[in-house]
Amino acid sequence: MERTTDYASRETAVSQPSAIFVILRLSAIMIILCGILYPLASTALAQVLLPSQANGSxxxxxxxxxxxxxxxxxxxxxxxxxxxxxxxxxxxxxxxxxxxxxxxxxxxxxxxxxxxxxxxxxxxxxxxxxxxxxxxxxxxxxxxxxxxxxxxxxxxxxxxxxxxxxxxxxxxxxxxxxxxxxxxxxxxxxxxxxxxxxxxxxxxxx
Structure with a gap:
């Protein structure tokens, strides 16, 4: 019983850094996509298609x-x-x-x-x-x-x-x-x- 508990603890200890890395990587990707690339693309598209409205009419x-x-x-x-x-x-x-x-x-x-x-x-x-x-x-x-x-x-x-x-x-x-x-x-x-x-x-x- 003690061996099983020790094995589960080691598995948890190993998986925690991996999960944190996945979360940080996903957060960085979403920041780049939604916080930088999407606003830039939307602004560029608006300037091309609707320049007057994009600049305040x-x-x-x-x-x-x-x-x-x-x-x-x-x-x-x-x-x-x-x-x-x-x-x-x-x-x-x-x-x-x-x-x-x-x-x-x-x-x-x-x-x-x-x-x-x-x-x-x-x-x-x-x-x-x-x-x-x-x-x-x-x-x-x-x-x-x-x-x-x-x-x-x-x-x-x-x-x-x-x-x-x-x-x-x-x-x-x-x-x-x-x-x-x-x-x-x-x-x-x-x-x-x-x-x-x-x-x-x-x-x-x-």
Whole structure:
């Protein structure tokens, strides 16, 4: 009985270093494959097939300067430009999210009232009853770069008066910038505010 126990102990002692070596070797292989080779291959493939998206879908102006990403909204304070949605985080990508306020929350109600008052001040020719709700509400992420076509068109009288560009031409600009539903089925028609303002800037230069 003692001989059998001694033999089993020697077998265990011999197998332990071997098992550790196998684990270390497997770990090293997986680190190289999953931690180095796979990310490099994915990055290289993305740069070849989708270079714009892989680099952040950046947009440039006519001078070749990067002015932002088409995926993240911006705050436009110039009244001669189209304005986007309200952002409680000022479009800071590192702080994605918004306050989960209920419809009766006093802070949200006050912010909404302030947004409406600012709208009336900037757009005296357009009644509040025609104000699209997306211009005074925050998106879930606070980073939404889009507004509805109606939210873009309702700003045309203000921009036309400030730039001298006809309302008809600005309407064409909005139509050209309107993106359809994904695959023709999902989501709603939308307008990327940064792209629209880049096109507007080109018009004002002429």
């Amino acid at each position: 950046l947009l440039k102006n006519s001078s070749g300067e990067t002015v932002g990403s088409e995926l993240i909204g911006q705050s436009f304070s110039n009244p001669a430009l189209f304005h986007g949605r309200v952002s409680s985080i000022d479009y800071k990508a590192e702080a994605s999210g918004s306050n989960n306020y209920g419809p009766s929350n006093s802070d949200m109600l006050q912010r909404t009232k302030d947004s409406i008052l600012q709208w009336q001040k900037d757009n005296p020719d357009v009644p509040v009853s025609e104000l699209p709700v997306d211009l005074i509400t925050n998106s879930g992420s606070g980073l939404d770069p889009h507004i509805s076509p109606a939210a873009a068109r309702v700003q045309i009288p203000r921009i036309s008066g400030l730039t001298g560009i006809s309302a008809e031409r600005l309407g064409q600009l909005v139509t050209e910038a309107t993106e359809g539903r994904d695959l023709g089925l999902f989501g709603e028609e939308r307008v990327n505010v940064l792209k629209l303002n880049l096109a507007l800037s080109e018009l004002t230069k002429r």
